[in-house]
Amino acid sequence: MIQRFIKLGEGYNDLYELIEIAKTNKDRIHLILRLDTKIDERDMSSLVVLLKPALPGKMMPLYVCHEGIYNPIHKPTERYRLFEEAVNQLNLDIHRLEVKNSKQFAEIDLYYQYLTGVLRLNRYLPPMS
Template sequence: MIQRFIKLGEGYNDLYELLELARTNTERIHMLLQLDTTIAERPMSSVVLILQPASPGKMMPLYICLEGILNPSYKETERYHLIKKLCEELEINIHRLEVKPSHTFSEEVLYFQYLIGVLRMNKYIPPLQ
């Protein structure tokens, strides 16, 4: 199975898109994930919606709003309240991981490969087949 990140932006519209993707694909949701990191001494988080592959496809999409939310353990923002509301609405939990920031990688594709490795190692997504 192929896992591929699909990057959304950092703004409200991008977060709304991710939330709507979750609502319209409830039967395909594999996991909702919060990736915590620190950027310029500021705790930030990415939100990742992982979906099961579409039938008969073999690609597991990972929709990500990259480092666009202030970490809720530092300060809960309206963006995080929208995510919490979604979790309550769909009765799912949000899983959390601490990861390196994306700017430590020379290319975004390398960062996404790193994240896929971390997710596989923690058994959040299945291994490459």
């Protein structure tokens, strides 16, 4: 099974798109994630919606708003509140992990390979088949 990150932007429109992806694919949702990191002394988060592969396909898409939301641990932002509200309406939980930030990698593809490994290690992603 192929697992591929699909990067959305960091603004409100991108967040609305991520929320809409979750709502319209509620039967395909595998997991909802918040990946927390620190960038230049700022606590940031990436929001991720993992979908089960479309049948008969073999690709598991991971839609991500990449490091664009302030970590809600200190003070929830409007963007995070909107996401959390949508996830609650779907009767799902947001799983949380602390990860390295993407600036620690020479290329974004290396960062996504790192995230894939972390998610597999924590059994959030199924093993490759």
